[in-house]
Each structure stands twice: as structure tokens, then as C-alpha cells.
Amino acid sequence: LAGGNIDFYTLPIEGYETVDGQDVNMVDPARLRSEVSRIFAGGDSASAPAMDTAVSTGNEVVDIRNGTATDGLGAALAAAMKASGV
DSSP states (O other), X not given: OTTOXXXXXXXXXXXXXEEXXXXXXXXXXXXXXXXXXXXXXXXXXXXXXXXXXXXXOSOOOOOOOOOSSSTTHXXXXXXXXXXXXX
16 A cells, blocks of 8 residues: 555445434445446446446455444444345
8 A cells, every 4th residue: 555556436325324323325235346346347437337237256355444433333334244245
């Protein structure tokens, strides 16, 4: 990271809700898979494939970091995502 060779992307959300007392971004897992596939393939927004054409390789990785002062939120999100098959 120190070399500066890193790109940041904001993934799309569908909206906001409160789940179990926590404010969350609601996502469409298929849309996220499509977007992540497009990014890893080196495509840009203008050439993005239709959302239903993305194929998961099973090798995608998502790093979750808790940027709050509340211990355990990152781990709880990771567990919830794993349980839902995301």
C-alpha cells in the first residue's frame, strides 16, 4: 500500500435500513458480484456487463474492517454475510 498502487471503489447499495438496532446499507448480492467481477476483469462503467451475466468463480474475497469504537461489529458482519451465502 505504501507504493500507492491501489484503487478504491464504492460498491452500489440499494438503500438503508435498521437491522437489529444497527444502521445498515442494503445490497443486492448478485449486483455486487457483477460489479466486483467487472472490476477484477478491468472493465469500466461504460463497458460493464449486464448484471445477470456475471459468473462467480468462488475465489472472490471481501475484507471487512470495523471502523467504529464498538468491538465485534466487523466479525458480526462477516458471520452474517457467511451465513447468508454472500
